Amino acid sequence: MKSLKVFAPATVANISCGFDVLGCCLNGVGDEMLISLSDTPGVRITKIDGADLPLETDKNVAGVAVVALLKELKDTTTGIEIEIYKKIKAGSGIGSSAASSAGAVWATNELLNNPFTATQLVKFAMEGERLASGNAHADNVAPALLGGFTLVRSYNPLDVLKLNTPEDLYMTIIHPQIEVKTADSRKVVKPNVSLKKAITQWGNLGGFIAGLYTNDYDLLGRSLEDVIIEPMRSILIPKFEEVKTTAIENGALGAGISGSGPSIFALSKGKENANKVAKAIEAIYTTTGIAFDIHVASINANGVTAI
């Protein structure tokens, strides 16, 4: 039975200034998955390790994503079996569901000799996101599949771009183990914004993207500002302001909410800075009594990879 083992990376969506459009992919933080061809047609989840997630194909994000892929191919004969070795905690805000969806469709596509490009796979992985959060967003699955920093220019029609990735960028992520469901976190976001704040936001997104292409780390830092979503969502995250301020005081270019939270990211130039930031924000969370994980990760330029 032909099979493929893959690393399905964690991702940081939104990145302060790019709500619903910007994301980046992490090295070293992610799940493992084993995807196998089977003689029995259909998609089955045969094993889930490390998390209490549904084995039913139509209730599992990896399952529905692969079903969407096979449906597009009008393929009714292929059998796919999926084993998931979950390391990213569900509800962490670093793309747990996206990793499973992206890993599954990427591996399936490989096993079928690549009928789709990585960019074309995004829409199938988005079906997993639709199941997970009720919203087929692409800001985690796009970086998980393409690697690096990605932009969802448009959802209708879907237009996803891989942006340039400066070499020396590192993410420090702290995941406070409190439950903030994506669906709940979306509810606190108001449906209207002032044009003035929207202009501030798109000025910053423009600056961030220019910074990615010019390797201008200071500009990246100046652009890491969110005047719309962060003020609403950060109240759900204990010690958010203190973590953010401390990260910047300790050399981070900027910090903000990872995806819909509760994880907080800090972006730094160089691994040394990122480690220093990790130490400083760890000290804050140690005082709270809330369990937490901390990751320091370089930017993953490749996305899902065979291992």
Place this chain on the structure above:
Amino acid sequence: MKSLKVFAPATVANISCGFDVLGCCLNGVGDEMLISLSDTPGVRITKIDGADLPLETDKNVAGVAVVALLKELKDTTTGIEIEIYKKIKAGSGIGSSAASSAGAVWATNELLNNPFTATQLVKFAMEGERLASGNAHADNVAPALLGGFTLVRSYNPLDVLKLNTPEDLYMTIIHPQIEVKTADSRKVVKPNVSLKKAITQWGNLGGFIAGLYTNDYDLLGRSLEDVIIEPMRSILIPKFEEVKTTAIENGALGAGISGSGPSIFALSKGKENANKVAKAIEAIYTTTGIAFDIHVASINANGVTAI
């Protein structure tokens, strides 16, 4: 008496997806100005040719911009005399006031042996914009001073960036000679927008900036979409939809409102395309009985220049 003659270029602000933040500078379309040092302290407008504009320094955009520059230098002894040879029509939407403000401060700075960088001059030229429209916007003065495509990442603090400019871009501009005052045109813009539209807009701005850095002309075209301002303002511009559609049908990458209008811009790859677009939209306006100008211009990478 030491003096400097300059070309003060026209500019296109907003460029569909970058309301209040994006702009670009044009070759061949603009004013001429003669700025001279004088032994008599203070700033004087000594001649205006081609337009009926105030000679009083504090009522003239070039005058107030230079006054702001000298004030920052705490310079009470320098005398500056300004002659303006106006070729850009006021109220055209291609940065008429910005050209005068930018040209005047750029030439004054040269005559004073460059105490400021071009980027630092933006804030003085913005004082001219404040006088012209009641709003010290930078999306025309920044490209007029820096050249190429520019982004106002932030107004507070002011942070203006020069972006990359693909070589083969041309603007076709049609200026219908109807009066749409900047102040009036701002009034039709509603103070709040839906978050959904704001996300669409910043996705497009991100795509446009990525397109500038990767010389991806198709991406630039796909990103030239304005779901917020254009629907409100385009009703003030006769034949807007027909001109836009015709421009795109004739090979333009995209089209939209230049600044606050009434000029309409179309962006094309290559001069031949831009000329073809000019011919096609000229045919539309010829039927209206409305007087109009048409310009075809490459992107001016330098901004204000000595001539």
